[in-house]
Amino acid sequence: MAESNTGSKSAAANGVGMEVRFTRVFDAPRQLVFKAWTNPKHVAQWWGPTGFTNPRCELDVRPGGAIRIDMRGPDGTIYPMSGVYQEIVEPERIVFTSIALDDEGNPLFENLNTVTFAEHGGKTTITLHTRVIKSTDKALQYLRGMELGWSLTLDRFEAHIMSASKGEKS
């Protein structure tokens, strides 16, 4: 599976404008991959990190439609997330906002996510582009950390940091 991640450090002080991009190739036809992104029953099966489940996964897949996902961590903690679909172009593109909420349900910041699906020889490449479009004062430091993290990565800290976190994991 090919994969590449890049970070951008062209962001305002509050993190607005910060962007990241993820690319991954899936060994499945585009129609199926698109379905896996737009059917809530399917999305609930894969959304979130390893060990997480999605007891609530409501997707109103149309422009202006709401997204509401409650992720449940391995320790039982619920992580709520909401959003709104901006654009649905089957089977090529999905644009949606996602709002991370703090533990009291207040929005921390809002991202605009653009997911594109490209088919080639029965495989599908997904490119996910995420840009921070809104942030609150509370999220400021949080976002500043993200921005700095990425620019540090660009400043060749990656190897250093990676070896440090690997050492601690094992």
Add this chain to the structure above:
Amino acid sequence: MQSAPVVFNLVVKYKMTSDHLSTTFAALADPTRRAILARLVSGGASVTELAEPFDMSLPAISKHLKVLERAGLIARGREAQWRPCRLEAGPLKDVADWTEGYRRFWEESFDRLGDYLRELKNKEKKHGRKQHGQ
């Protein structure tokens, strides 16, 4: 550390370590200080060595080093004349952990999506064969 690899989880972590992190961020907010840290990745160095690439006085560089030291990002030797600086990975790792959560969210979701698509494909194949046989 089996940290819960998810961006939303980092909110909790943020609350726990906000003071500590904000000191780190403030120290990292300056390009000269980031350049000094980048230089220290390849090994310890004296103040004079660190000052070399910059058009700055030694006292100005020393000031930056003090900020980095206070944030725990560097440590300095005790020798009076030559106080070599070296990188302290701890606070940087906190920042990295924080940003890594974001990346891991999507990487692990994509891993799971890949597995799930394999399942879906197999189901469709079985289904297709059944229909074909009928």
